Amino acid sequence: MLLLQNDILEMVARGEPLAATAEALCVRVEALLPGVACSILTVDENDCLHPLAAPGLPQAYSAAFDGLPIGSDVGSCGAAIFLKQAVEATDIATDPRWAPYAYLPLAIGLRACWSTPIIGRDGRVLGAFAFYFRQPRAHTCGAKQTDGEAPWALLLIDLDNLKTVNDTFGHRAGDCLIRAAADRIQQAARPHRTFRLGGDEFAVLIEGRAADTPVEVAESILGQLTTPVDCDGHLAAPRATIGCATAAAGAVTEDVRQNADFALYHAKETRRGGVIAYTPDLGGAMSRRLTAIRDVGIALQEDRIDAHYQPVVRLDTGEIVGLEALFRVVTPSGEVIPAGDYFDATTDIYTATRLTHRMLDIVARDVRAWLDQGIWFQHVGVNVSSADFQAGDLHELIRQAFAREDVPLHHI
Numbered sequence: 001m002l003l004l005q006n007d008i009l010e011m012v013a014r015g016e017p018l019a020a021t022a023e024a025l026c027v028r029v030e031a032l033l034p035g036v037a038c039s040i041l042t043v044d045e046n047d048c049l050h051p052l053a054a055p056g057l058p059q060a061y062s063a064a065f066d067g068l069p070i071g072s073d074v075g076s077c078g079a080a081i082f083l084k085q086a087v088e089a090t091d092i093a094t095d096p097r098w099a100p101y102a103y104l105p106l107a108i109g110l111r112a113c114w115s116t117p118i119i120g121r122d123g124r125v126l127g128a129f130a131f132y133f134r135q136p137r138a139h140t141c142g143a144k145q146t147d148g149e150a151p152w153a154l155l156l157i158d159l160d161n162l163k164t165v166n167d168t169f170g171h172r173a174g175d176c177l178i179r180a181a182a183d184r185i186q187q188a189a190r191p192h193r194t195f196r197l198g199g200d201e202f203a204v205l206i207e208g209r210a211a212d213t214p215v216e217v218a219e220s221i222l223g224q225l226t227t228p229v230d231c232d233g234h235l236a237a238p239r240a241t242i243g244c245a246t247a248a249a250g251a252v253t254e255d256v257r258q259n260a261d262f263a264l265y266h267a268k269e270t271r272r273g274g275v276i277a278y279t280p281d282l283g284g285a286m287s288r289r290l291t292a293i294r295d296v297g298i299a300l301q302e303d304r305i306d307a308h309y310q311p312v313v314r315l316d317t318g319e320i321v322g323l324e325a326l327f328r329v330v331t332p333s334g335e336v337i338p339a340g341d342y343f344d345a346t347t348d349i350y351t352a353t354r355l356t357h358r359m360l361d362i363v364a365r366d367v368r369a370w371l372d373q374g375i376w377f378q379h380v381g382v383n384v385s386s387a388d389f390q391a392g393d394l395h396e397l398i399r400q401a402f403a404r405e406d407v408p409l410h411h412i
Helices: 002-013 018-032 059-064 075-083 103-107 162-169 171-189 208-212 214-224 253-270 280-301 339-347 349-372 386-391 394-404
Strands: 037-043 049-053 087-089 112-119 125-133 152-159 193-198 201-207 229-231 234-236 240-247 275-277 305-313 320-330 379-382
Touching (some): 002 280, 018 037, 037 075, 059 103, 075 087, 075 112, 075 125, 152 171, 152 208, 152 253, 162 171, 162 234, 171 193, 171 201, 171 214, 171 229, 201 208, 201 214, 208 240, 214 240, 214 275, 240 253, 253 275, 253 280, 280 305, 280 349, 305 349, 320 339, 320 349, 349 386, 349 394, 386 394
Parallel strands (some): 240 275, 320 379
Antiparallel strands (some): 037 049, 037 125, 087 112, 112 125, 152 201, 152 240, 193 201, 229 234, 305 320
């Protein structure tokens, strides 16, 4: 889920159309939760509903809600927006909130729905996000705690090279890789249960004594995946990264899943092809990193990145020979936050390269202004990341940014 969250945040930061981002979110969630249909609706200034994305639902179904006023009896979404709280209809056929419209979902085999309002930073409700299910759902409040006293552990496994195989050899080879990986994961994990979560992600539920040593099970799985397999006439070895989390008796299932997600995300960033077990320190670090990436992404989108300059001084003469440009985030209220508070965001490849692009534009503009005012200086230094070098076009980016402002390159 963390990988999904980061992908969606990147789409938002890139300024992708809202409808495309919403549809991508629904498609990815439906892949993670087979059998679930997702829907996103917006609400206008007249408190009327409008479908935004529902790739897993018939178009006619979504159109039936277009223009309906919100209310406590306008299905789960209409009620969630009206009440400003999550609404769960465990059985649409008998839920009074669905009474006027129950025939619509029931006609296409939808029996339950959970919806939560989408609330903006100003507290205004912008719409609703919904999950539809094909079977009535039991109330889950009493089922959040795990049953029994025995500990258990969860492995989340993500295939690292599925996209490469798909792009290089075609989707038939990719499907073959998934089947081979599934078989090997299941064999290595026995007697523990293996699940495919959708796409290229798997889960293994470890119970009994092995729950105390989930890393050993994970390493056994990685060992099974190393042998190449014939994928539609091409040899390829499944490569995977694993995150794991252990739950004591009475643990909250959702928390264990999130912890394993944290571990998987961190493993893909720092130990791709290996395994990392969750620790409380890791969870806090990952939360801070994702928050920093999100905040900087929004600041880039809203043009709230600024450059502050510190002098570069010769120690022997005290002469200022240059300047170093440092990025700052300006909050919506005007507060200037130093770069150190957002260092974690610079470890994200996409965010780091976008920051470099923005800083080059700002510095080139400022240097042009100084030259026009006759302010003397030698050069300005701009910090870059390893990701900028990996892209292979850093020199061209610098050249273009300074050429747009007609600034000689010797000033950088």
